[in-house]
Amino acid sequence: MASSTAGLRPRRKKNPLSFIYSPKVIRPAVAIAVLLVVWQILCSGEGSNLPSPVQVLEQTYPLILNPFFDNGGTDKGLGIQIFASLTRVAVGFSAAAVVGIALGILIGSSKFMYDALDPIFQVLRTIPPLAWLPIALAALQEAEPSAIFVIFITAIWPIVINTTVGAQQVPQDYRNVSRVLKLSKSQYFFNILFPAAVPYIFTGLRIGIGLSWLAIVAAEMLIGGVGIGFFIWDAYNSSLISEIIIALIYVGIVGLLLDRFIAFLESLVVPAEQK
């Protein structure tokens, strides 16, 4: 097909930058531009509490240009701050994923465990992440493990609940097939139950990572130390509003990237044609 059209009409060389003209790029670009202009107009008057975008850039370009400086203490570049927060999320979230998937499969495949534990989880999952921080501090006595515990306890509920649903929804026909083929318990688990639950598990992981990132910023404001949350709080105490704004933008972008990262992992494990 391609060769026949090529014969009729000389193919124009495709500009590698032509994606810039696609509506998917132009539309959000215009929206951002409008937003910035409105912001600029609203905040450029005398006595405005918040800086305008131009002021933000003027005041923070050293921070933006040099993300990895380290002046000791908590005076570090934004890259290092975010990296510190990401490390906490990585530890807490990984632990939540392992424990959550195991718990979810246990509960999803056993009516007894479901009846026993589900009501407890339904209550625990509604507790706001930060409400766990004092009890974690009391139990663990240290800031760092407490912050990680907050991430863990925040991320685990959506993982448990979605994995449970995934294990429960294994179609009856799959179970019948496995009975006809006389699968042992472990064969059933690895060949049927787990693969059937994988799409649900990833839904839980994506919600979990999003909540972790929400929680870490709040938790770090309270525990202090290096991390993007405390950076924001510190900037507020020093009245460096421009720095807060730039940090918020970074937090948003990292949150988006984390979500995309889990989606990417899912596309590796579950290719689109398998869904």
Add this chain to the structure above:
Amino acid sequence: MHLEITDLNRVFVGKRGSVVALKNINMHIETGEFVCAVGASGSGKSTLLRLIAGLDTPTSGTINVDGQRVTGPGADRGMVFQHYSLFPWMTVRQNVEFGLKLQGCSQKERFDTASYYLDVVGLINFSEAYPRELSGGMKQRVAIARSLACHPKVLLMDEPFGALDIQTKERMHEYLIDIWQRLQCSILMITHDVEEAVFLAQRVYVLSSRPGTIQRELTINLPGDEETPKNRTYKIKREPEFFKYSDEISSLLRGRETEETEAIAS
């Protein structure tokens, strides 16, 4: 005698009394025979198949395969389910090989067997595709290949083409006749479609509803059956014999239905 069912009863006991699903079922399937059981909904035909597959246990009576009593599920009774039961995370080939893998066949044996049956169902070119990429008819053909790959003594089919459109269904019927003749396997198929039963089967059991009992056993002799291989194509549906069998079975099934509708009307 190959598959033999003797005095089979199945009663479901519930909170609001018990329901007799199957009553005094006696039937048999000879080696290499294609048998259909036709019944309206509520005739317990799926229960019957589940009992033979060993997924359910009878209240009384026995099921024997080659003289061996059925006590649980086993790969000697291959099952094709009504809904597509292929595993979406496995390719077509992996689905077909799955049963063999569990039986501990070598990789080469698995590959060859799967290739053979995929070729039989005409899907060898789709062996690396995932079920999602196949049409409904193709999925059921893979399911048939998967069941056949384990070399079952009898292939049990639970309304396998119920979810397909009529054109695909007719093509599947011809495929199935072809597979059956080439492999000389024994097949028991459950259906509510009278024409499907007459077209496919050598013998038909007509089941009544509530409780499910065998109302009539019919041997189907259509023109062309004496030839080898049997010459059943869709032209046969215009033969007077075909109508005769279809009418007979339909009126047997309808006899019960009219009683029920009258009971509702009065």
